[in-house]
Every structure is written in structure tokens, then in C-alpha cells.
Amino acid sequence: MTEPLRTVQVIRYVTPLREGGSLPAIVEANDGFLYALKFRGAGQGVKALIAELIAGEIARALGLRIPEIVFAYLDPILSRTEPDEEIQDLLKASGGLNLGLHFLSGAITFDPLVTTIDATLASQIVWLDCLVTNVDRTARNTNMLMWHKELWLIDHGASLYFHHSSQNWQEQSQRPFVQIKEHVLLPYASALEEVDTIARQILTPERIRSIVALVPDEWLAIEPSVETVGEQRQIYTQFLEARIAASEVFVKEAQHARKALI
Structure with a gap:
């Protein structure tokens, strides 16, 4: 149900995108395109990449605009040509x-004071971020x-934060998203109930499993864990399935928070 991701070879480090723990950068690949690259050796490591992949492909399944996501193979020999020691x-x-995410050349940061977003699209994005517990779509950093003239979503590495914690994932899957x-x-986001009905129909267990199946085994095996690769994959699947089944919880929380704002 979910198309496999392409794999490209990084051939050149172009420029860092911004300061920060994840240190993303623009790179050139062997297919001739530029990509915003998230590095497995930075910040939260492969867990940020796992969150980026799963949340991004869920967004795509819901019909939201996401730059193409690719696996980007990097040969560490490229470090020899970089004068900056941190980049090396x-x-x-x-x-x-x-x-990697396809680099949207010429794109500008979304400003809610400049661009009006309709209720359905706003509700879809709010619903998505509640589902994947994305804490990083604020006025300070919209990540859009x-x-x-179209709205694109980027940077979901701060999603699925349950996987950074030793707390019970079953319990976390049932919690409202207070952030x-x-x-x-x-x-x-005045159309959350309507969006919830449609999203639950789209994100079937089969669809969720096909998205989680995209995560490479090596990303799941790179950090010490009491679970096997298969068990870790199953946790992501079950977390999302349980959260979708209990979506009424986070929808009500969002509606309550919206009423307090308006």
C-alpha cells in the first residue's frame, strides 16, 4: 500500500541548513537533485530519522504535501574534503x-499572518501532529x-517522542497530546471531528504496518535495546494503531485547547 523509498548516493555536502542538535544540511546526490539531509550521527541519532520517516509517510497517506523522502547513502570518505572539524x-x-527530503528550492517559511489556511487543511495538520505527538509546529518554528503557492510540511524528527523514554508505550499511546x-x-482547526472520521478510514492497520515496514532494520538495531528488531517494529505499529483507535482522546484535548484560545 505504501511505495518503497528510493535510495540515492550522497556525492557532495553543500551547506548546513541551520544550527541545532540535528545539524541538517543540503547535500547533492547522484541523481542530480539536492536534498535536506538528516544525519544518523547527529542529535537524537536514528530515532529522529525513524520519526521523520514514519510521520512523513503518514502525512503523505493523509494527502498532505511532503517533499519526497529518500534513503541517502553516505560514504564517510566525504569528510576528507570538509575543512570544518564539526562537519568532518x-x-x-x-x-x-x-x-533525505527533496529540497524545495525557493520555498519560504509559512507565516500565518500572511497566508490563510482553510479549516480542513489546518485540522488535518493538527490531527496529524496529535497522532504522532509532534511538538515542533509552533509559531516559533512552524516547520511548514x-x-x-502550496503548503508543505517538513521536519518531523521531534515526533514519536515515546521512543526516547523508558516509560510504558501502551500508556503513552492513550494519552492526550497536551502540547x-x-x-x-x-x-x-475547526473541522477536527470531520477530519478524524476520514483519517481513521485511511490509516488502516494495513497502511500503518506498510509505513512502519519502511524503517530499515539497521536503524532499529543500531542502539542497545532489550527488544529485537522485529519487536521494536511491532511497538511502533501497535503504538500508532492504539493511538488511532483512541483518537477521540487527542481530538477532545485539541478542541478544548482551541476553545481556550478563541
Whole structure:
């Protein structure tokens, strides 16, 4: 149900995108395109890449605009041509499969004061971020771009934060997403119940399994864990299935937070 991702070879580090723990950068690949690359050797490591992949492909399944996501193979030998020691260390630590998003050249940061988003689209994005517990779509950092007069979503590495915690994932799957009160689009999200009905029909267990199946085994095996690769994959699947089944919980939380705003 979900198309496999392409794999490209990184041939050149172009420029860092911004400061921060994840240290993303623009790179050129052997297919001639530029990508915003998330490095496995930076910040939260492969878990940020796993969150980026799963949340991004869920968004795509819901019909939202996401730049193409690719696996990007990086040979650490590229570090030899970089004069910056921090970048050298990053490239050395990121050998193997990384994650790239097609670079939207000329895109500008979404500004809610400039661009009006309709209630359905705003509700879809709020619903998505509640599902995947994305804490990073605030007025300070919208992680949305306007490109060719259309809204595109980027940067979901801060999603699925349950996987950074030793707390019980079953319990976390049932919790309301209280951080939604900071969401930049919450004031416009007046169609959450309608969106919830449609999204639950789209995100069937089969669809969720096919998205989680995209995560490479090596990303699940890279960090010490009491679970096997298969068990870790199953946890992601079950977490999302349980959260979708209990979506009424996070929808009500979002509606309550919206009422407090308006």
C-alpha cells in the first residue's frame, strides 16, 4: 500500500541548513537533485530519522504535501574534503543510510499572518501532529513552507517522542497530546471531528504496518535495546494503531485547547 523509498548516493555536502542538535544540511546526490539531509550521527541519532520517516509517510497517506523522502547513502570518505572539524565528525559518524527530503528550492517559511489556511487543511495538520505527538509546529518554528503557492510540511524528527523514554508505550499511546495548545494552526482547526472520521478510514492497520515496514532494520538495531528488531517494529505499529483507535482522546484535548484560545 505504501511505495518503497528510493535510495540515492550522497556525492557532495553543500551547506548546513541551520544550527541545532540535528545539524541538517543540503547535500547533492547522484541523481542530480539536492536534498535536506538528516544525519544518523547527529542529535537524537536514528530515532529522529525513524520519526521523520514514519510521520512523513503518514502525512503523505493523509494527502498532505511532503517533499519526497529518500534513503541517502553516505560514504564517510566525504569528510576528507570538509575543512570544518564539526562537519568532518558528523560525516564520519553518519556512514551508511541517512534520510533525505527533496529540497524545495525557493520555498519560504509559512507565516500565518500572511497566508490563510482553510479549516480542513489546518485540522488535518493538527490531527496529524496529535497522532504522532509532534511538538515542533509552533509559531516559533512552524516547520511548514510555502512552495509554488502550496503548503508543505517538513521536519518531523521531534515526533514519536515515546521512543526516547523508558516509560510504558501502551500508556503513552492513550494519552492526550497536551502540547497541542502551542500549535500554530490550532486556532483555525475547526473541522477536527470531520477530519478524524476520514483519517481513521485511511490509516488502516494495513497502511500503518506498510509505513512502519519502511524503517530499515539497521536503524532499529543500531542502539542497545532489550527488544529485537522485529519487536521494536511491532511497538511502533501497535503504538500508532492504539493511538488511532483512541483518537477521540487527542481530538477532545485539541478542541478544548482551541476553545481556550478563541
